[in-house]
Amino acid sequence: MQHNYDLIIVGGGLAGNCLALALKDTGLRCAIIEANTPEQLANSPAGDRALALAAGTVKQLEQLGVWQGIIHAATAIKNIHISDKGHFGKTRLSAEKEQVAALGYVIAARDLETHTAHRVADSDSVRICPARVVGLESGEDAINVSIQQGDESLTLTAKLLVGADGGQSSIRQLLNIAQHITEYGQTALVTTVKSTLPHKNTAFERFTASGPLALLPIANNQCSVVWTRTTEDAKALMQASEADFLAELQACFGYKLGKLNLSAPIRAFPLSLIRAEKMIANRAVIIGNAVHQLHPVAGQGFNLGLRDVIELARLLTAQHQAAKDIGAEDFLKDYAKTRQKDHDLVIGFTNNVIRIFSNDWLPLAAARNMGLTLLDHIPKAKSLLSRYAMGLEQTD
Numbered sequence: 001m002q003h004n005y006d007l008i009i010v011g012g013g014l015a016g017n018c019l020a021l022a023l024k025d026t027g028l029r030c031a032i033i034e035a036n037t038p039e040q041l042a043n044s045p046a047g048d049r050a051l052a053l054a055a056g057t058v059k060q061l062e063q064l065g066v067w068q069g070i071i072h073a074a075t076a077i078k079n080i081h082i083s084d085k086g087h088f089g090k091t092r093l094s095a096e097k098e099q100v101a102a103l104g105y106v107i108a109a110r111d112l113e114t115h116t117a118h119r120v121a122d123s124d125s126v127r128i129c130p131a132r133v134v135g136l137e138s139g140e141d142a143i144n145v146s147i148q149q150g151d152e153s154l155t156l157t158a159k160l161l162v163g164a165d166g167g168q169s170s171i172r173q174l175l176n177i178a179q180h181i182t183e184y185g186q187t188a189l190v191t192t193v194k195s196t197l198p199h200k201n202t203a204f205e206r207f208t209a210s211g212p213l214a215l216l217p218i219a220n221n222q223c224s225v226v227w228t229r230t231t232e233d234a235k236a237l238m239q240a241s242e243a244d245f246l247a248e249l250q251a252c253f254g255y256k257l258g259k260l261n262l263s264a265p266i267r268a269f270p271l272s273l274i275r276a277e278k279m280i281a282n283r284a285v286i287i288g289n290a291v292h293q294l295h296p297v298a299g300q301g302f303n304l305g306l307r308d309v310i311e312l313a314r315l316l317t318a319q320h321q322a323a324k325d326i327g328a329e330d331f332l333k334d335y336a337k338t339r340q341k342d343h344d345l346v347i348g349f350t351n352n353v354i355r356i357f358s359n360d361w362l363p364l365a366a367a368r369n370m371g372l373t374l375l376d377h378i379p380k381a382k383s384l385l386s387r388y389a390m391g392l393e394q395t396d
């Protein structure tokens with residue numbers, strides 16, 4: 001095996017694989033190190049989670065040549081219905097009114113992860129898996145990466161290391177990058193339901209006193225459920241009978257889709273915001289969930305991570321074409337500067353949604369309902385929200 005690369009990516013999840021694909025025709029020699037075997041990744045229960053992809057994300061996946069091979073597994077979101085349980089406020093967004101084919105798409109994380117992993121396996125990138133990084137040593141001209149692969153220990157060298165190894169990033173730790181953790185005391189319950197009435201490609205986001213509930217449209221008139229509850233409630237619901245779980249879900253959601261029936265196991269994802277103090281270190285950069293693991297309430301995690309990937313790939317390509325050092329400190333600082341604002345905005349937006357909608361204090365409930373109702377009557381504001389949801393609008 002070759003031991004010297006331009007770039008070593010640690011983590012063959014969505015962010016790592018998309019970066020390898022974005023760089024595939026640039027001439028940069030890439031290695032990608034993944035801790036799990038393809039079988040372990042394909043069978044992981046976490047793959048059951050559905051991802052809501054903004055239209056902007058779909059465009060970027062198209063440019064990477066990924067979307068064309070996976071579109072058949074995705075469901076278009078043609079309408080978004082946002083409501084506040086027990087209050088009058090609601091708003092609806094529609095693809096037809098925005099004159100677009102879809103406001104976004106829903107896809108099972110497993111389908112997208114498996115497809116991108118296959119595409120990387122067919123590319124020139126060297127995939128080293130299963131293997132783990134056990135040490136890093138960055139020098140003036142290169143970074144040495146010590147890995148353990150089975151019984152074998154080896155050291156690889158690169159000009160730049162990219163940590164794309166998720167929320168529990170060991171690269172972040174090895175680089176001594178501090179992290180800020182906000183525990184929400186909440187768990188996302190993820191499952192699939194089949195409804196007796198057609199979902200008509202509508203994504204529902206319902207805010208309730210006990211936490212937000214999202215029903216995302218998927219194939220065969222099913223919906224993927226992401227139900228955020230306190231950790232205590234989630235434990236009780238995981239232990240409840242199927243009938244009791246469904247009765248509580250139905251009470252929270254109502255009967256807009258008729259009767260709901262479970263069609264998949266229920267998985268629990270404990271929620272916290274993990275934010276790295278910085279994105280870069282000597283000859284290293286961290287991207288995706290390794291920098292920002294978000295609450296799924298606004299469905300922004302991968303959408304944000306893909307924007308890290310696209311920007312890093314754009315800058316790396318230009319730096320390489322200009323025959324400049326891709327691990328140079330100034331270059332990495334420029335990358336971090338271009339991404340900071342987007343991170344701050346999305347994290348701020350997600351936290352505000354959680355704060356404003358997880359609170360039943362009457363004046364706040366009244367204000368947010370007024371907001372939703374007003375929004376429903378102001379076409380321009382709705383259009384702006386639609387564009388934001390589609391990932392086509394960045395607010396200042």
Ligand SMILES: Cc1cc2nc3c(=O)[nH]c(=O)nc-3n(C[C@H](O)[C@H](O)[C@H](O)COP(=O)(O)OP(=O)(O)OC[C@H]3O[C@@H](n4cnc5c(N)ncnc54)[C@H](O)[C@@H]3O)c2cc1C
Nearest residue numbers: 011013014015035051052165166288289296299301302303
């Ligand atoms: C319930 C739920 C719902 C969500 N819904 C949405 C949504 O609707 N829209 C959206 O945009 N986002 C959503 N997200 C977020 C989205 O899933 C993540 O943002 C995205 O998967 C992060 O990708 P990543 O590649 O950065 O990290 P990961 O997916 O965590 O991938 C990291 C990879 O690194 C590997 N790895 C870990 N440690 C090591 C190591 N030491 N050495 C080598 N490899 C290693 C792992 O095996 C894994 O393959 C949701 C998340 C959850 C939990």
